[in-house]
Amino acid sequence: MARISVIGTxxxxxTHAACMAxxxxxxxxxxxxxxxxxxxxxxxxxxxxPGLPKLLKEALxxxxxxxxxxxxxxxxxxxxxxxCVGTPQLPESSxxxxxxxxxxxxxxxxxxxKSCLIVGKSTVPVGTAKWISxxxxxxxxxxxxxxxxxxxxxxREGFAVEDTLYPDRIVLGIQNKEDxxxxxxxxxxxxxxxxxxxxxxxxxxxxxxxxxxxxxATKISFINAFAYLADEVGADVGTLADAIxxxxxxxxxxxxxxxxxxxxxxxxDIRALQARASELGLSEHFEFLKNVDEVNKSxxxxxxxLARKTLETLDDKTITILGAAxxxxxxxxxxxxxxxxxxxxxxxxANIQLHDPVALPQVRARNLPVTAIENVEEVFDGADxxxxxxxxxxxxxxxxxxxxxxxxxxxxxxxxNVLDRDLWSNxxxxxxxxxxxxxxxxx
Ligand code: UDX
Numbered sequence: 226m227a228r229i230s231v232i233g234t235x236x237x238x239x240t241h242a243a244c245m246a247x248x249x250x251x252x253x254x255x256x257x258x259x260x261x262x263x264x265x266x267x268x269x270x271x272x273x274x275p276g277l278p279k280l281l282k283e284a285l286x287x288x289x290x291x292x293x294x295x296x297x298x299x300x301x302x303x304x305x306x307x308x309c310v311g312t313p314q315l316p317e318s319s320x321x322x323x324x325x326x327x328x329x330x331x332x333x334x335x336x337x338x339k340s341c342l343i344v345g346k347s348t349v350p351v352g353t354a355k356w357i358s359x360x361x362x363x364x365x366x367x368x369x370x371x372x373x374x375x376x377x378x379x380x381r382e383g384f385a386v387e388d389t390l391y392p393d394r395i396v397l398g399i400q401n402k403e404d405x406x407x408x409x410x411x412x413x414x415x416x417x418x419x420x421x422x423x424x425x426x427x428x429x430x431x432x433x434x435x436x437x438x439x440x441x442a443t444k445i446s447f448i449n450a451f452a453y454l455a456d457e458v459g460a461d462v463g464t465l466a467d468a469i470x471x472x473x474x475x476x477x478x479x480x481x482x483x484x485x486x487x488x489x490x491x492x493x494d495i496r497a498l499q500a501r502a503s504e505l506g507l508s509e510h511f512e513f514l515k516n517v518d519e520v521n522k523s524x525x526x527x528x529x530x531l532a533r534k535t536l537e538t539l540d541d542k543t544i545t546i547l548g549a550a551x552x553x554x555x556x557x558x559x560x561x562x563x564x565x566x567x568x569x570x571x572x573x574x575a576n577i578q579l580h581d582p583v584a585l586p587q588v589r590a591r592n593l594p595v596t597a598i599e600n601v602e603e604v605f606d607g608a609d610x611x612x613x614x615x616x617x618x619x620x621x622x623x624x625x626x627x628x629x630x631x632x633x634x635x636x637x638x639x640x641x642n643v644l645d646r647d648l649w650s651n652x653x654x655x656x657x658x659x660x661x662x663x664x665x666x667x668x
Pocket of ligand 1: 378379380381382383438441445478479480481482483484485486487488489490491551552
């Protein structure tokens with residue numbers, strides 16, 4: 226079993242650390258945020274991720290993991306260091322902010338006195354791994370004994386544990402062939418289960434991650450562009466997606482039309498890719514991603530305008546919003562289409578009654594102009610309009626008859642196109658989908 230450190234305890238880091246410990250490796254996980262370290266050491270995961278708290282508690286009880294803010298612990302206790310810090314979008318530009326990466330390697334390098342492996346997992350602009358490797362060699366006492374491997378992570382929120390333990394593929398960007406075995410030992414269980422292993426250079430490994438996210442984002446905006454068309458001509462975008470999805474070259478997944486994508490990855494990754502392409506003089510070839518981003522953002526305005534059209538005016542109307550997180554099984558509000566719509570409606574004068582099964586503490590922490598309602602039974606009271614914006618299973622199980630008695634008007638917009646039309650219509654509701662006929666969605 227390996228001695229591992231995980232640097233950065235955000236979404237990626239905590240999941241990776243707990244999963245590696247569950248495989249029997251000895252893990253020390255570092256974060257510069259001492260409060261975070263204290264709560265993780267007590268087994269508290271600061272975000273909602275199914276299965277992760279249990280895994281963390283088991284690892285703590287088995288003494289397979291501990292948390293620290295002390296870089297000397299990391300250098301002393303591990304031979305393989307996973308770099309899992311965040312690379313968010315810079316506030317004033319579309320490029321990625323690499324300050325956490327720079328700070329991590331400058332703290333770690335002077336302490337690397339013996340040969341070791343650094344494994345980059347953060348999502349970075351292409352070319353980053355090369356300078357990290359050069360920096361580490363130049364600034365570590367162990368010099369050329371410090372080897373870097375680039376090993377992008379593809380975990381989805383809500384499935385983070387499963388995706389870490391049973392990934393679709395393992396990608397290793399290397400400079401030295403002998404570094405492969407260090408990683409294949411650590412990932413032995415996944416590789417034994419026939420997970421494809423792709424060994425390549427740094428630049429390709431970095432690009433695999435951004436290309437995958439750019440492709441997924443493009444797929445979603447592609448189908449959302451067709452949702453506009455479908456609304457205009459009375460076609461059904463869901464049936465269209467099913468039909469083209471039968472073509473295995475296309476595939477059905479990520480063709481669900483609705484209010485578009487959000488979260489901490491897809492939006493910032495397509496922007497960072499455009500910024501990097503532009504630095505490399507290739508911006509014209511990545512113009513399409515600007516369009517992908519614009520189609521995506523326009524979906525939020527479209528729903529706001531649809532609500533305005535339905536209600537004639539938004540001023541002083543009561544609107545119930547189901548869902549705040551950017552997707553179900555997550556409490557992540559980063560670039561959430563649901564929250565974006567809620568705030569735009571509030572700005573336009575509507576009173577927002579917002580429910581989410583897990584994200585309300587994050588909503589409250591942001592002190593937003595919405596009324597957060599814990600009990601889903603109470604969120605419908607007096608509503609002029611209901612918007613279904615995050616496809617939690619809970620919302621598909623709502624009885625439209627019961628809630629029909631609580632609202633002022635039985636009108637719902639299904640921003641995710643998943644509610645049962647017959648069920649809602651038979652209970653007397655006017656249900657509007659995005660890109661489905663008979664739904665009066667075309668503005
Ligand atoms: C994504 C990638 O899937 C993952 O591989 C990468 O490591 C990180 O970024 P995540 O951000 O967890 O993962 O969310 P994902 O499941 O990809 O969904 C992204 C957004 O797209 C969500 O807002 C979701 O609601 C939306 N979406 C997804 C659609 O609107 N339609 C679809 O068909 C699929």
